[in-house]
Amino acid sequence: MGPSPDHGERTYRGCARLDDRKAVITGGDSGIGRAVALAFAREGADVLLTYLPEEEKDARATEALITDAGRKAVLVAADLRSEDQCAQVADRAVAEFGRIDILVNNAAYQMSADEGLLGISTDQFDRVLKTNLYALFWLCKAAVPHMPPGSSIINSSSIQAFNPSPELLDYAVTKAGIVNFTKGLALNLVERGIRVNSVAPGPVWTPLIPATMPPEKVDSFGGQTPLGRAAQPAELAPAYVYFASTDSSYVTGEILAVTGGQFIT
Structure with missing residues (x-):
């Protein structure tokens, strides 16, 4: 990617807000997931991250950031469209850490379709829903029995849940589902x-963008925001740290927009 995304490598400074916490981050090899993994580690957490097998090089780079922060990193190659593999991720976290304190459901798939509805194949629709929604459901179901009181689940939704782009119709549907699931699950897990x-998030400069958008749209990506640019992954990480830490101990069922000034209501 040019320019390379900023994950906070040179800027993020931890304040011991997640000392000895045990975190699982899906899609932790790059983009927002890498920035969150780095921030969590520098805040004192051990991190298990999932990635697709073909993204191992990126996952190893994230692993180095975690270990450089003095924390334990566990890498799990997994296709989260499989319920069995989601269960294996939770089992591996418990085997490595003994418990799960933080679950970040961040892995996602999108593919721009300029024709909108008519350009979305059934195979693509199935992949988007399985990656973005089914995996979230399966991971929560597998992880919750191993999460003690005081734990936190953080789901990555999107401004697309509130202001859908026609070319991302299927992706936007899943992000709206994540918003609803978050609110319902929050009430379900109060006890x-x-x-x-x-x-x-609003537009964020991650590998997903040049990989899934027409080249002519990449150069102007994020220009529609009041701030006039896309976010860097490092600018998203503090929101995840907030929800993972006791700073948000009286907050549940909430959606925090990090959108460069675009409103979600």
Whole structure:
């Protein structure tokens, strides 16, 4: 990618807000996931991250950032469209850490379709829903029994949940579902002492963008925001740290927009 995304490598400074916490981050090899993994580690957490097998090189780079912060990194190659593999991710986290304190459902798939509805194949629709919604459901179901009171689930939604782009119709549907799921699950898990919240990013400069958008749209990506640019992944990480830490101990079922000034209501 040019320019390379900023994950906070030279700027993020931890304040011990997640000392000895055990975190699972899906899609942690690059983009927002890498920035969150770096921030969590510098805040004192051990991190298990999932990635697609073909993204191992990127996952290893994230692993180095975690270990450089003095924390334990566990890498799990997984296709989260499989319920069995989602269960294996939770099992591996428990085997490595003994528990799960933080679950970040961040892995996602999108593919721009200029024709909108008529340009979305059934195979693409199935992949988007399986990656973005089914995996979230399966991971929460597998992780919750191993999450003690005081734990936190953080789901990555999107401004697309509130202001959908026609060419991202299927992706936007899943992000709206994540918003609804977050609010419902938050109430469902109150008695367990587990908080559930969501970060809703606007445009963010991640590998997903040049990989899934027409080249002519990449150069202007993010220009529609009041701030006039896309966010860097490092600018999203503090929102996840907030929801993961006791700073948000009285917050559950909330959607936090990090959108460069675009409103979600």
